Amino acid sequence: MSFWNTITNCTYQKPFTYWTHRKISDLQAFEIETADDAGIGPKAAHELASHQVGGPLNLSYTLHDHKNYLRTKQKVQNEKELGLIRSTRLKKRDKTKLQHSLRKKQVMMLHKHK
Numbered sequence: 001m002s003f004w005n006t007i008t009n010c011t012y013q014k015p016f017t018y019w020t021h022r023k024i025s026d027l028q029a030f031e032i033e034t035a036d037d038a039g040i041g042p043k044a045a046h047e048l049a050s051h052q053v054g055g056p057l058n059l060s061y062t063l064h065d066h067k068n069y070l071r072t073k074q075k076v077q078n079e080k081e082l083g084l085i086r087s088t089r090l091k092k093r094d095k096t097k098l099q100h101s102l103r104k105k106q107v108m109m110l111h112k113h114k
Contacts, residue, residue, distance in 0.1 A: 024061050
């Protein structure tokens with residue numbers, strides 16, 4: 001038996017794709033987000049997606065990619081919320097500074113007219 005026959009007769013195939021070839025499509029991203037919103041865990045959602053396409057070899061991403069997608073989505077969402085909080089604080093601070101300077105001007109104008 002040759003080396004090649006030993007490799008091709010193996011019944012178990014480990015799911016493997018180069019990391020540069022792995023890509024989550026828009027539809028897959030939608031399914032991942034929908035499963036996450038429904039409270040389905042990443043492992044169960046990934047297994048379901050694998051079964052839908054006929055096994056993990058036919059799926060273009062791994063469980064690790066699935067978890068990274070969710071983590072990145074959460075990070076972006078948190079950054080947006082933090083940005084909104086910061087911009088709201090800046091607006092309040094600027095508004096307060098503007099009100100303070102207007103009051104100062106009003107007081108100065110009152111003192112000048114007396």
